[in-house]
Amino acid sequence: MKAALLEHAGPIEDKPLQLRDVAEPTAGPSQIVIKVTACGVCRSNLHMVEGDWLPATPSSLPIIPGHEVVGTVSALGSAVRHLAVGDRVGVQPIWSTCGVCEFCLSGREQLCRTKQITGETLDGGYAEYMLAESAYAYPIPAGVSDTEAAPLFCPGITAYGSVRKAALSPGQKVAVLGVGGVGHMVIQMAGLTGADVYAVTRSAMHQAVAEELGAVKSYSPKGADGSFVPDASLDAAIVFAPSAASVAEAVRITKPGARIVLGVAEPVPGAIDIGDEKIIVGSVLGNRQQMREVLDMAAAGKLRSIHADFPLAEANEVLRMLKAGEIRARAVLVP
Ligand SMILES: [Zn+2]
Ligand SMILES: [Zn+2]
Numbered sequence: 001m002k003a004a005l006l007e008h009a010g011p012i013e014d015k016p017l018q019l020r021d022v023a024e025p026t027a028g029p030s031q032i033v034i035k036v037t038a039c040g041v042c043r044s045n046l047h048m049v050e051g052d053w054l055p056a057t058p059s060s061l062p063i064i065p066g067h068e069v070v071g072t073v074s075a076l077g078s079a080v081r082h083l084a085v086g087d088r089v090g091v092q093p094i095w096s097t098c099g100v101c102e103f104c105l106s107g108r109e110q111l112c113r114t115k116q117i118t119g120e121t122l123d124g125g126y127a128e129y130m131l132a133e134s135a136y137a138y139p140i141p142a143g144v145s146d147t148e149a150a151p152l153f154c155p156g157i158t159a160y161g162s163v164r165k166a167a168l169s170p171g172q173k174v175a176v177l178g179v180g181g182v183g184h185m186v187i188q189m190a191g192l193t194g195a196d197v198y199a200v201t202r203s204a205m206h207q208a209v210a211e212e213l214g215a216v217k218s219y220s221p222k223g224a225d226g227s228f229v230p231d232a233s234l235d236a237a238i239v240f241a242p243s244a245a246s247v248a249e250a251v252r253i254t255k256p257g258a259r260i261v262l263g264v265a266e267p268v269p270g271a272i273d274i275g276d277e278k279i280i281v282g283s284v285l286g287n288r289q290q291m292r293e294v295l296d297m298a299a300a301g302k303l304r305s306i307h308a309d310f311p312l313a314e315a316n317e318v319l320r321m322l323k324a325g326e327i328r329a330r331a332v333l334v335p
Pocket of ligand 2: 101103104109113114
């Protein structure tokens with residue numbers, strides 16, 4: 001099969017992904033092989049390909065990146081009962097978890113310390129076929145196309161986890177900082193809670209996307225050109241813009257007692273005023289039940305993904321466009 005293989009990390013301008021012929025995977029008893037039809041392109045893929053993602057990530061080279069994967073089941077292990085060849089399924093970044101630790105047993109399997117990560121510890125979806133654990137593959141609802149569904153598997157579940165942690169109520173005001181692959185879904189899900197959404201982004205293109213998706217207003221952050229949100233005016237903030245300045249902006253614009261949800265690994269500014277009792281909470285992905293709820297929202301027409309589709313062979317170019325801020329919301333590779 002053809003796969004976009006990462007053999008050595010390097011600047012995306014040097015095209016570190018190589019289109020290679022590699023062996024097709026074979027399914028163990030509990031596993032499935034998926035014929036990939038769509039794979040979303042995540043900013044974390046860009047970081048891994050350039051060699052500045054989490055320590056020891058990927059866990060080994062070469063690796064096939066990609067963790068927002070949709071396709072059809074092409075082969076089944078002998079113990080798989082709930083799926084059939086030809087079923088449309090998707091896989092999120094959580095490839096598998098241990099199933100027995102305190103986090104797995106309490107509905108927080110995204111915190112499992114021994115989880116496998118699609119496209120980081122095991123091969124992912126920048127390929128014609130991918131291996132998956134059947135218990136971590138999700139049926140795609142009828143009416144949601146493959147390329148529409150792919151971004152639900154990382155931006156969708158990531159957005160859902162962050163909006164839940166923001167604990168929004170109808171009529172509250174929430175800032176969404178960063179309007180990319182994840183942010184464009186945060187805006188929609190925050191809107192579904194009945195909160196008023198204020199999108200904060202420098203990009204005029206992303207401001208337009210935010211308002212198209214129901215943000216009541218979009219702003220440039222303070223210090224950038226254009227208008228900005230007044231100090232201490234919002235009930236909550238959700239940050240997916242990858243900059244320390246965005247975290248500082250979230251602290252500035254939120255009221256005392258606000259929740260600030262961080263979906264990016266950026267420093268929190270020093271000297272937080274403890275008298276403000278702000279709650280700053282990290283958020284990563286979500287569990288399998290929450291993933292199903294995201295798919296249900298898309299099936300019900302409450303959530304849509306804005307995506308642009310590209311051939312697998314253009315993976316390097318698509319990652320370069322993402323780095324340059326040229327992608328409106330989500331790019332999807334089609335093998
Ligand atoms: Zn991702
Ligand atoms: Zn576990």
